[in-house]
Amino acid sequence: MNSKLLQRAVEVELYLPESLLGNETIHLLLVNDGQDLAQMDVEGHLYNLYAKQKATIIVVGIKAGEERLLEYGVANRPDFMNRGCKANLNMGFVLQELLPFVTQQTGLKFNGKKAIAGFSLGGLTAFDIAWHHSHIFDLVGVFSGSFWWRKKDLADGYSDDDRILHAMIAETAEKPELKFWLMSGTEDEKADRNHNFIIDSIDDTIDVVKELLKKGYKRPEDIFYYEKVGGKHDVPTWDKAFPKFLEWAFVK
Numbered sequence: 001m002n003s004k005l006l007q008r009a010v011e012v013e014l015y016l017p018e019s020l021l022g023n024e025t026i027h028l029l030l031v032n033d034g035q036d037l038a039q040m041d042v043e044g045h046l047y048n049l050y051a052k053q054k055a056t057i058i059v060v061g062i063k064a065g066e067e068r069l070l071e072y073g074v075a076n077r078p079d080f081m082n083r084g085c086k087a088n089l090n091m092g093f094v095l096q097e098l099l100p101f102v103t104q105q106t107g108l109k110f111n112g113k114k115a116i117a118g119f120s121l122g123g124l125t126a127f128d129i130a131w132h133h134s135h136i137f138d139l140v141g142v143f144s145g146s147f148w149w150r151k152k153d154l155a156d157g158y159s160d161d162d163r164i165l166h167a168m169i170a171e172t173a174e175k176p177e178l179k180f181w182l183m184s185g186t187e188d189e190k191a192d193r194n195h196n197f198i199i200d201s202i203d204d205t206i207d208v209v210k211e212l213l214k215k216g217y218k219r220p221e222d223i224f225y226y227e228k229v230g231g232k233h234d235v236p237t238w239d240k241a242f243p244k245f246l247e248w249a250f251v252k
Helices: 034-039 042-051 087-106 121-132 164-171 200-215 235-250
Strands: 012-015 026-032 056-062 114-119 139-143 179-187 223-232
Touching: 012 034, 012 042, 012 087, 026 034, 026 087, 026 121, 026 235, 034 056, 034 235, 042 056, 042 235, 056 087, 087 121, 114 121, 114 235, 121 139, 121 164, 139 235, 164 200, 179 200, 179 235, 200 223, 223 235
Parallel strands: 026 056, 026 114, 114 139, 139 179, 179 223
Antiparallel strands: 012 056
16 A cells, blocks of 8 residues: 555555454454564464454454564653654554555454554554544553663663653553553563673563553553563564464453
């Protein structure tokens, strides 16, 4: 599809059941970094749920473009290298162009839950979009999210207060009606900024959970944190976690 906002063609991939009776509750899941879905057994995961009559889910994989580092991020809050400077345009694309396109292409009425998810930087972006549009999305899934996203370089006197998404949560006056599924792997990376023997990706994700708890969200009702032992920052890890997310989001 062509996006006027992003001024480029955006490739999307739709995963649909072969046949629908017309009386199903149909859920919608948008996935950032949809190019990674090609290496995952998404069809198998969805079929397992559909065959067991647990849930009917339409998945839309949004493939990232060449300007991924500019289009992904936290809208209107670029990082210290000005990455994410087009995140607001990407957010507009998802809401104003993609959602109507999906409805038009499928001809379906999404009468179930609406979710957005993503991997790594795509996960950070999914969180940002859902956070600001909880009237559209019911829940968000983040796999190995880039919650380190910061406004100051480590070499320039960085502190944890410079993390952009954490600050965004804290500064938001209202409490969006959302549920959160956050995943990290114990081998997601090796970096340990504060030398506490816990890798940064886990630290940053747990700190997101803490900020959400301060807002009044509850565990496990609103927040599910999944720490995969041996999990890495790669597609095979996310593929193994994906069915757990689907079950949590659309079945439980």
